[in-house]
Amino acid sequence: MKTSIARKVLMALSGLFLLLFLLQHFLINFLSVISPDSFNEVSHFMGTNPLIQFLMQPILIFGVVFHLGMGIYLERLNKKARNVKYAMNKPGTNSSWMSRNMIYTGLMVMAFLGLHFYDFWIPEITVKYVEGDMSGLLASGEFRYFHELQEKFHDPIRTGLYVVSFVFLMLHLLHGFQSAFQSVGFSHRKYTPIIKKLGNLYAIVIPLGFVFIAIFHYVSHL
Amino acid sequence: MSGKGMNLTLKIWRQKNAQSKGKMETYNVSGISEHMSFLEMLDVLNEQLINEGTEPVAFDHDCREGICGMCSLYINGEAHGPDRGVTTCQLHMRMFNDGDTIYIEPFRAKAFPVVKDLVVDRSAFDRIQHAGGFVSINTSGNTQDANAIPIPKADADKAFDAATCIGCGACVASCKNASAMLYVSAKVSQFALLPQGKIEAKERVLNMVEQMDEEGFGNCTNTGACEVECPKGISLENIARMNREYLSASITKES
Known part of the structure; x- marks a missing residue:
């Protein structure tokens, strides 16, 4: 934690962990498009399994908070490393916009997480641990998860906010995915170009997939 | 050479000394040949300034060279100017056009304080080098012939490529974070790849x-801005290598 490289490695590892989490989140959400019943069942499992609730969930929250906190800390250090700015600077000639604006795209994703927690996580915690209803059922006897998901995307403004947020996530991942491998010291003439391509694929497909799911549920209630 | 040469407007950072504030000032030069190097163009400006008192x-x-x-x-917003793979002395005025305005600033980093005008103190690089950028050798007179140790061609080439770093600081100047990782990684790599350097590799990194x-x-x-702007084309691979070296050294070091 004391040196620049250690901090960057931890930033990369927490980022890679969040990439894995995002993949499973996407796969489960995608079930809501192809099979509401399976989505309900998996959601109920994820929401009630003690290992996931009391081990994986705290690790995930720690990972998110750590990645955010370290990102802000590094940004402050980096700003201090150049105390006088250039009168004329053309960073666009030597680096991508995404790579230079990770803090801003990252903060936008975090702002989105605030909304996302307000939408899903806080109600979920309230139902399960405040009201003590672990059944996952509606009064009608059906599972509540798919119903709750659909209800949220009835609002065009919320759907729009989700879509915009995923664009920021895409920009963040377009640099973040391959950058994480470089930070942990992985660089190979043959495999690094493959990782870069895989990173671009992930960064585009997963956020667009989330956008598709949000729009799918918005459109399906119209 | 074409006719009268170029007329240019120069916006140059002027700062009396390390303590004073400094600001951009505007100068005009004329009759600049496209065959001049950028530094020769500055020589013309300085002749003019000296004549003006x-x-x-x-x-x-x-x-x-x-x-x-x-x-x-x-x-103009880039270390060593708009050309690639060159230092400022190798930058030709043919990269600019008649009537251009050219911004000339010192390399900016907290670790590179301005000494005067465009001169910065890059001794931070020397101190990093002193911290480990060397191989300790016995100078008793019976030193072994270097060629007696077989080195794979690929390793020798990579070490040589890393060793072409001239320590100019363009990497730091170009990096949005004023990071010196490309420089330090080149200096770490040139030794880490060779058997002579492996002995002190952990402490070095x-x-x-x-x-x-x-x-x-x-x-x-x-x-990746550093790699693009580096006059010697030092590769980002060196940074990954340094990260690996650093990780393994910090995990395995004794004491």
Whole structure:
């Protein structure tokens, strides 16, 4: 934690962990498009399994908070490393916009997480641990998860906010995915170009997939 | 050579000394040949300033053939100007057009304080080098012939490529975080790849990185700007290698 490289490695590892989490989140959400019943069942499992609730969930929250906190800390250090700015600077000639604006795209994703927690996580915690209803059922006897998901995307403004947020996530991942491998010291003439391509694929497909799911549920209630 | 040459407007950072504030000032030069190097163009300006009785612009230069790493300058928003794979002394005026306005600033980093005008103090690089950028040898008179140790061609080539770093600081100047990772990684790699350097490899990388941080350079965000602007084309692979070396050294070091 004391040196620049250690901090960057931890930033990369927490980022890679969040990439894995995002993949499973996407796969489960995608079930809501192809099979509401399976989505309900998996959601109920994820929401009630003690290992996931009391081990994986705290690790995930720690990972998110750590990645955010370290990102802000590094940004402050980096700003201090150049105390006088250039009168004329053309960073666009030597680096991508995404790579230079990770803090801003990252903060936008975090702002989105605030909304996302307000939408899903806080109600979920309230139902399960405040009201003590672990059944996952509606009064009608059906599972509540798919119903709750659909209800949220009835609002065009919320759907729009989700879509915009995923664009920021895409920009963040377009640099973040391959950058994480470089930070942990992985660089190979043959495999690094493959990782870069895989990173671009992930960064585009997963956020667009989330956008598709949000729009799918918005459109399906119209 | 075409006719009268170019007329240029120069916006140059002027700063009396390390303590004074400094500001951009505007100068005009005329009759600049497209065959001149950028530094020769500055020489013309300085002749003009001296004749006018004003203080010439201080800038670093030495060999003027792209080897010493002494010349610097942030020209029109890029380290060593708009050309690629060149130092400022190798930058030709043909890269500019008649009537252009050219911004000339010192390399900016907290670890590279301005000494005067465009001259910055890059001794932070020397201190990083002193922290471990060497191989300790016995100079008793019976030193072994270097060629007696077989080295794979690929390793020798990579070590040589890393060793072409001239320590100019363009990487730091170009990095949005003023990070010195490309420089330090080149200096770590040129030894880490060779058997002679492996003996002190762990201490070297740990000490050099520690010194790098102490000097106040920023952290690497992997934007790759350094590699693009490096006059010697030092590869980002070196940064990954240093990260690996650093990780394994910090995990396995004794005491």
